[in-house]
Amino acid sequence: MAGRVQGKVAFITGAARGQGRSHALRLAEEGADVIAVDLCGPIPTIEMYPPATEEDLAETVRQVEALDRRIVATKADVRDRGALEAAVAEGVAQLGRLDIVLANAGVFEIQPALEVGDDAWREMIDINLTGVWNTCRAGLPHLIEAGGGSIVLTSSTAGLKGTPNTVHYTAAKHGVVGIMRTLANEFAAQSIRVNSVHPTGVDTQMIMNPKTWGLFDPENPNPTREGAEPIFRSTNALPVPWVEPRDISNAVLFLVSDEARYITGVTLPVDAGYTVK
């Protein structure tokens, strides 16, 4: 049986691990080839969890190839538009086309607003907002050339609602919605659809770290995943503390498939009811 994105090519940022790897695998399972990029390295002001590595990206490549799909993977920084354009051009040269763009790369840090330094603010906005724009900028000419396509931007529940101690992250994730809405309007006539997804907590290293657990379990000097779980759970309407990367991938897959051929300009929460609560 043909997959739901059979024969399509997807450009995915932040594909070394976490949700980005999950998206690459889920789309490959449904017949897509992948152009993958990731920084595979540290960012000075992101200290609460370890960065992805080149081995992580190599593992994504192995797992996509194990599904008998092709993947062109490059180490690239979403802050570097030239590097992204080169990575997409190389991928399109090898895989023949571009249909799907997933701006997924991002970083997270918890900091009281008045303690966010200039460097921390700049790095967050550069990666989580300008990086998303750079990704669209690199992908759009190829989608226009293909006569249409689908872009999904990974925002967050923090792109729809405010939470304390995340002013730079929340500002960037709200900004992503502005990019989405503008591009949805500007490129609809060319049959390019643009949507955003808004996950609640996802079981990846970004939140599975002692500092994040501590935010949800402030009394505990040695916070743990188990200790934070009940508080995470209490933020959602459904009785789950967080969701799996695959749940976000299934939403992304739906949005980029022909099943959603007339869905554009939409902010889609995948959040266990976090934003309705």
Added chain:
Amino acid sequence: MGKLEGKVAFITGAARGQGRSHAVRLAQEGADIVAVDICAQIDSVPYPMATPEDLEQTVREVEALDRRIVASRADVRDLGALERAVADGVAQLGRLDIVLANAGIAPMGADDDPARAFADVVDVNLTGVWNTLRATAPVLVEQGDGGAIVITSSTAGLKGIGGDSPGGQGYTAAKHGVVGLMRSYAMTLGPQGIRVNTVHPTGVNTPMVVNDFMQKWLAEDPTVAGAMTNLMPVEMLEAVDISNAIVWLVSDDARYVTGVTLPVDAGFTAK
């Protein structure tokens, strides 16, 4: 294997249009169907509503897919009738997993009796949805293994379209109102693992809009027609486009999606 193998779906307004399309799409994914429709005219509705033959056609199309369907005539304004239809369907098909509150009317421009048109559309499109949830939510809760409810709102549930006729105002008010119902049910049923979402279609190619009355109404009121333009270069969606969104929402692929207003509108509300 289908995405909805072994599940049972209750669908209102299933005789034709989107309701029939949902019944067929869900059956293609393996679900059995409990279908209801009024199959009769409501006086303030200026276009022909569904007939008993339409509902029979839905039955034939579902059975042709080798799925079971229990169909009956019921008015969503009549809670008792809905409860009986649900009880009968569950007795015959064994369970209930999915609820699609889809039945609706659009008495736009029927202004010989303004209060009647307003009352009818609110009764059917808002109170009828509440009745549908009241007839089904207890069954899902009692069954104890979750469930998925989708209410069909409209772009008129997110924006002030629908024109200035009493029926149009009532339509827009009711379609906004079901968003409130969805949000409160999503909160109260969440702990039981029951998900509740709305879909918001732009114009869909069904007898509700593809009829002489509606086409005349759209042609006569340029503000309405102008407001009806989609962002994407498509005039009207097909019913299956709404069904595909619903199949995704009720499947395990969306197991953590609840409380969401999902436009299926070619960018209409993003304009």
